[in-house]
Amino acid sequence: MSGRQTDALERLWPGYGLDIADLDGPFDPVTLFGRGAPVVLEIGSGMGDATAAMAAADPDRDYLAVEVHTPGLGNLLELVERHGLTNVRVAKGDALDLVRAMPADTLDAVHVFFPDPWPKARHHKRRIIQPDHVALLRSRLRPGGTLHCATDWAEYAESMRQTLAADPGLVDAHGGFAPRPAHRPVTKFERRALTAARPIFDLIHHRHP
Known part of the structure; x- marks a missing residue:
C-alpha cells in the first residue's frame, strides 16, 4: 500500500468502512449511510475509480463497494475524501456473505x-456469476432493480449470458449483450482490454416486477 492509501484507510475507515466478518445480524444500510436512499452494491470495486465516478454523478443513490484487497479500499477512501463524497461506503470481505446478511429487496x-x-x-466454480449466486443477488434486488455485469473475457461473457437468461426472476433488458452504457466509467481493466483489442461485453438484467 502507498502512504496515501494507508493514511486514508487509517483515518476514514471508522466512519466509512465495514468489515463483513464482523457483521452480527441483518445488514441495515440506513445505519451505515445515515439516510434512507436507494443502494447500489459494487462487487469487486478494485481501486475504486469507477465507483467514485459513478457515486459523484449519482448523489441520490448510495454506493457500497466491496473489495478484498486493502490497497483498493484505501485508494477508494482517498478518492471519497478528495471529492467530498458522502454517498460511498466500503466493505472488506466476501460480498456474498454481505448479501446473505441483507433483507430481501434491499x-x-x-x-x-x-x-x-x-x-x-x-x-469455474469460483466465479461470482453462477446460478446460486445470481439467485441470491436477485433476491436482494427490489422489484425492477438492476443486475449489471461486464467482462472482457469472451467465454465468461457467454457463460454469464446463459446463466442470467436461465434465472426465472430476471428480465433481460436488451435480449442479449447490451450496448455499452454511458454511465459505466472506463475501468483500468477495460483500458487494458481495449489496448489488447479484446471486446467488452455488458449484460443488464432487471428483477421481474
Missing part, C-alpha cells in the same frame, strides 16, 4: 464489473 442495483474470470475449467 438493493436498487448490483454491479459486477470485470470480475475474476477464473479461466481454468477446474476453477
